[in-house]
Amino acid sequence: MANAAAPTPKANMGAPAPRVDARLKVTGQARYPSDTPVGNPAFAVLVTSTIATGRIERLDLDGARAVPGVLDILTYENTGELKGVKFGQGSSTSIEDLGPEIQQAGQIIAVVVADTFEAATDAASRVKPTYSEQTPSATFGSPGVTQEDATKVSPQHKHLPQAGDAEAAFAGAPVVIDLEYETPPQHHNPMELFTTTCAWTADHLTVYEPSQFVYGLKNGVAQRLGIDPDKVRVVSSYAGGAFGSKGTMTPRTAMIALAAKRLNRPVKLVATRAQGFTIATYRAETRHHIRLGAARDGKLVGYSHEGFEVSSRPDPYVVAGVEDSAQLYAFGAVATKVNVVHADRNTPGYMRSPPVVPYIYALESAMDEMAQKLGMDPIAFRRVNDTMNSPIGNRPYSSRSLMTCYDQAAAAFGWKDRNPQPGAMRDGDWLVGYGCATAVYPTHTGPAAARVRLKPNGEARVQIAAHEIGNGAYTVIGQMAAERLGIDLASVTVEIGDSRLPPAPVAGGSNTTASSCSAVKKTCNLIRARLFHAAVTANDGPLAGRSADDLMLQDGKVVANDGAGESFADIFRRMGVAVVEDYAEFVPDGLKPQAIADLYAGKVDMVGGSHGDKVMYAMGAELVEVRVHVLTREIRVPRIVGAFAAGRLMNTRTVHSQLMGGMIWGISSALHEATEIDPRYARYVNDNLADYMIPVNADVDQVQVILVSEVDHDVNPAGVKGLGELANVGTAAAITNAVHHATGIRVRKLPIRLEKLLQA
Amino acid sequence: MASVSTATVVPAFARASRATPAAANSGDARAPSDFTLTVNGRDHRLAVDSRTSLLDLLREHLALTGTKKGCDHGQCGACTVLLDGRRVVSCLTLAVAAQGRAVTTIEGLAKNGELHPMQQAFIDHDAFQCGYCTPGQIMSAIACVNEGHAETDADIREYMSGNLCRCAAYPNIVAAVRQARPAMKTASRD
Numbered sequence: 001m002a003n004a005a006a007p008t009p010k011a012n013m014g015a016p017a018p019r020v021d022a023r024l025k026v027t028g029q030a031r032y033p034s035d036t037p038v039g040n041p042a043f044a045v046l047v048t049s050t051i052a053t054g055r056i057e058r059l060d061l062d063g064a065r066a067v068p069g070v071l072d073i074l075t076y077e078n079t080g081e082l083k084g085v086k087f088g089q090g091s092s093t094s095i096e097d098l099g100p101e102i103q104q105a106g107q108i109i110a111v112v113v114a115d116t117f118e119a120a121t122d123a124a125s126r127v128k129p130t131y132s133e134q135t136p137s138a139t140f141g142s143p144g145v146t147q148e149d150a151t152k153v154s155p156q157h158k159h160l161p162q163a164g165d166a167e168a169a170f171a172g173a174p175v176v177i178d179l180e181y182e183t184p185p186q187h188h189n190p191m192e193l194f195t196t197t198c199a200w201t202a203d204h205l206t207v208y209e210p211s212q213f214v215y216g217l218k219n220g221v222a223q224r225l226g227i228d229p230d231k232v233r234v235v236s237s238y239a240g241g242a243f244g245s246k247g248t249m250t251p252r253t254a255m256i257a258l259a260a261k262r263l264n265r266p267v268k269l270v271a272t273r274a275q276g277f278t279i280a281t282y283r284a285e286t287r288h289h290i291r292l293g294a295a296r297d298g299k300l301v302g303y304s305h306e307g308f309e310v311s312s313r314p315d316p317y318v319v320a321g322v323e324d325s326a327q328l329y330a331f332g333a334v335a336t337k338v339n340v341v342h343a344d345r346n347t348p349g350y351m352r353s354p355p356v357v358p359y360i361y362a363l364e365s366a367m368d369e370m371a372q373k374l375g376m377d378p379i380a381f382r383r384v385n386d387t388m389n390s391p392i393g394n395r396p397y398s399s400r401s402l403m404t405c406y407d408q409a410a411a412a413f414g415w416k417d418r419n420p421q422p423g424a425m426r427d428g429d430w431l432v433g434y435g436c437a438t439a440v441y442p443t444h445t446g447p448a449a450a451r452v453r454l455k456p457n458g459e460a461r462v463q464i465a466a467h468e469i470g471n472g473a474y475t476v477i478g479q480m481a482a483e484r485l486g487i488d489l490a491s492v493t494v495e496i497g498d499s500r501l502p503p504a505p506v507a508g509g510s511n512t513t514a515s516s517c518s519a520v521k522k523t524c525n526l527i528r529a530r531l532f533h534a535a536v537t538a539n540d541g542p543l544a545g546r547s548a549d550d551l552m553l554q555d556g557k558v559v560a561n562d563g564a565g566e567s568f569a570d571i572f573r574r575m576g577v578a579v580v581e582d583y584a585e586f587v588p589d590g591l592k593p594q595a596i597a598d599l600y601a602g603k604v605d606m607v608g609g610s611h612g613d614k615v616m617y618a619m620g621a622e623l624v625e626v627r628v629h630v631l632t633r634e635i636r637v638p639r640i641v642g643a644f645a646a647g648r649l650m651n652t653r654t655v656h657s658q659l660m661g662g663m664i665w666g667i668s669s670a671l672h673e674a675t676e677i678d679p680r681y682a683r684y685v686n687d688n689l690a691d692y693m694i695p696v697n698a699d700v701d702q703v704q705v706i707l708v709s710e711v712d713h714d715v716n717p718a719g720v721k722g723l724g725e726l727a728n729v730g731t732a733a734a735i736t737n738a739v740h741h742a743t744g745i746r747v748r749k750l751p752i753r754l755e756k757l758l759q760a
Numbered sequence: 761m762a763s764v765s766t767a768t769v770v771p772a773f774a775r776a777s778r779a780t781p782a783a784a785n786s787g788d789a790r791a792p793s794d795f796t797l798t799v800n801g802r803d804h805r806l807a808v809d810s811r812t813s814l815l816d817l818l819r820e821h822l823a824l825t826g827t828k829k830g831c832d833h834g835q836c837g838a839c840t841v842l843l844d845g846r847r848v849v850s851c852l853t854l855a856v857a858a859q860g861r862a863v864t865t866i867e868g869l870a871k872n873g874e875l876h877p878m879q880q881a882f883i884d885h886d887a888f889q890c891g892y893c894t895p896g897q898i899m900s901a902i903a904c905v906n907e908g909h910a911e912t913d914a915d916i917r918e919y920m921s922g923n924l925c926r927c928a929a930y931p932n933i934v935a936a937v938r939q940a941r942p943a944m945k946t947a948s949r950d
């Protein structure tokens with residue numbers, strides 16, 4: 001049936017096929033890792049440090065051991081055999097030990113294992129550490145933080161974008177703005193908790209853990225345990241949301257593996273929600289100093305952007321979103337710099353659209369302020385500075401449909417009714433504001449391998465260790481195979497999320513559809529070629545002597561354009577085979593063939609985005625209406641319209657959901673989300689779902705997604721740009737800009753809470 | 761905001777006085793309680809630690825893992841089940857407190873392979889992405905309709921706000937509830 005969730009495909013868009021795993025998900029049969037039955041598991045409960053810096057002087061375990069049912073307690077004293085894995089090379093953090101040194105609040109200091117979850121929970125509460133405590137440095141401005149230039153400490157960011165002489169450009173520009181912005185720490189908080197279940201069979205380990213990179217986790221855990229990676233299997237058939245939090249190995253996994261080994265019994269951990277704030281990663285707080293210079297006609301002449309990002313004491317995690325923001329408009333001269341600020345915190349990590357969420361928020365807010373200063377409509381201002389070439393090296397965009405997105409979104413939204421004067425639009429007791437901003441996300445493609453088996457009855461099985469995190473991976477991978485093999489989606493079985501399958505990259509950087517579908521397409525093409533060859537070389541067959549170029553697969557047959565055809569069954573019989581199976585490795589242009597071997601070893605390299613001869617980005621335009629109550633200053637978002645272009649869209653239904661959910665994430669970033677830090681103790685205060693604000697159903701009203709057709713042959717063989725992380729970019733700026741339009745108040749620090757609108 | 765989350769899905773403690781824990785006399789919470797629990801129409805004879813939540817009982821003892829743990833604190837709704845037809849968060853419901861009452865979980869909705877109208881509506885409207893909140897959303901949505909709290913979109917939004925969805929499928933969830941509402945009414949008339 002027609003409904004908003006299943007948009008009718010336009011050019012270069014695939015059918016809105018219902019998710020192939022939908023029935024499993026609505027019946028409770030989809031098996032998330034902690035749902036996996038393992039025989040007679042013991043239950044682990046973590047104990048985490050209450051201090052951020054110092055040392056465990058004594059760990060009193062007597063009370064815990066006395067609890068009936070307790071089987072084992074892991075501490076720093078009996079886990080010395082766990083090896084370190086370097087940050088950035090498989091591990092999310094260098095803070096991997098259970099002590100005695102404490103480097104962050106909420107560091108795991110003990111793992112209590114018992115017969116029941118209840119006994120383990122009871123015993124964990126009886127573990128009594130005695131610490132010698134030091135004063136931690138919590139965040140920006142805290143005494144004791146240290147600052148480094150990211151280009152000196154982050155191997156991925158040795159060079160940041162520069163073009164021309166920005167200082168000279170500002171000196172000569174008739175209009176200049178010079179502003180600072182701030183974003184808070186945020187935690188992913190997927191609805192699924194961080195769980196790990198480990199079971200050993202002889203010297204083989206199976207890990208059931210929600211993961212965005214089963215090959216990375218497999219290799220990382222093997223390294224931590226000092227065993228052969230071939231003896232480790234990681235299974236993650238479904239992840240209950242991830243958003244980046246399950247992309248890298250965190251310390252808990254090896255601990256649970258070790259606990260299971262010591263007991264010779266499966267061990268199951270379901271960490272608490274509060275522990276999830278410190279035993280995994282988060283989006284760190286950032287600060288931005290931006291300058292823009294423009295001519296009076298709105299043409300930009302210079303852009304400078306200096307970012308500051310918090311990281312942990314030992315690790316230089318940094319997102320350096322200037323790499324992307326610097327490509328976005330015809331800026332003229334560009335100067336960028338990024339600083340890492342080390343504090344006594346857990347190491348941050350990838351969270352949905354890591355580089356662009358904070359940096360594009362700052363840039364798109366500044367763009368609005370500049371438009372305001374120029375007296376220009378903010379969309380017109382962006383149109384003046386639209387470009388088909390990046391200002392960094394004048395490299396062309398592989399495709400770019402930004403202004404088409406603005407035009408379609410503006411028409412649907414009714415942007416022409418906007419009174420440019422801030423505070424001029426009002427509806428009863430509500431101040432009304434319209435704001436806009438650009439969404440942008442770099443297109444990434446990584447190496448991947450796939451195995452595909454076709455049976456004579458037209459049933460196929462696809463195997464690839466991609467990841468289902470809500471992205472619709474099962475469905476779109478199945479769609480690609482069905483399309484290439486000329487069979488129904490219902491005839492395709494897709495197996496993913498298991499390190500026994502051929503590898504796919506981390507489900508990060510929105511590359512899953514592009515990389516996996518490219519690998520599946522390549523593998524299916526091998527099968528097609530074999531069938532075509534068999535069909536045309538048979539002396540007696542109906543397609544004998546034809547050119548393979550004229551053939552295609554349709555409805556379980558090889559057919560020619562004049563209608564002649566031969567069934568799979570007949571061709572298989574002639575080939576003398578029961579099934580046709582192929583395996584192929586896909587390596588995107590720009591990577592060495594070694595990339596596949598690296599992927600097997602848990603290392604992943606991707607191409608695209610700001611790198612290469614062409615720059616590759618998915619883009620969108622988001623327009624929002626904000627209402628601020630004149631008396632209470634309550635802020636509502638009654639409607640948001642986003643138009644997005646991202647190359648080929650495999651499935652308009654799954655795409656629609658990702659973009660819709662993304663925009664709601666953006667609303668959340670603007671108005672709800674922030675992890676509050678107690679600056680005295682460097683601890684998170686609101687580490688639960690009642691105090692960590694995310695939108696509930698009542699917070700969300702009209703969310704309209706417009707899919708814009710775009711064709712891009714350069715990005716990858718699938719022509720897919722990837723958009724899981726597109727729609728939550730820019731939203732916070734669009735809302736900031738709309739709040740300013742409604743009230744005349746410019747908020748430069750997220751989230752926008754009503755107390756920030758109380759000023760006169 | 762999330763603070764409304766406990767308003768619509770209440771812990772069963774509110775009515776726990778109806779239950780008579782079998783182990784009440786031992787005085788030790790760890791002592792196993794013997795009791796019978798009716799889940800999806802089937803009786804289960806159990807002996808578990810008295811502190812076991814209904815959620816952990818379903819998941820760890822009865823292998824009914826469709827009900828999810830998202831917080832264990834009554835803050836997210838992922839663990840929502842029906843107790844005598846009323847929605848409760850099973851993480852804040854002691855298993856012993858559910859004896860003598862009918863527990864319905866996500867596994868108990870489809871009859872002979874035919875999906876409940878709410879399950880079908882969730883598929884039709886793509887009312888989920890990762891699917892982790894979905895069992896709780898569906899159980900809550902069924903109760904929401906039966907309570908008469910699904911007559912308008914605004915009501916649906918309000919009375920479904922105890923169930924968080926981090927994938928943010930909210931507008932599609934509203935559409936699904938709207939679709940299932942008349943179908944559920946027809947079904948109950950039959």
Ligand code: FES
Pocket residue numbers: 828829830831832833834835836837838839840849850851852
């Ligand atoms: S798990 Fe029960 S409300 Fe979250």
Ligand code: FES
Pocket residue numbers: 191240241470887888889890891892893894924925926927928929
């Ligand atoms: S579908 Fe992922 S949390 Fe709701």
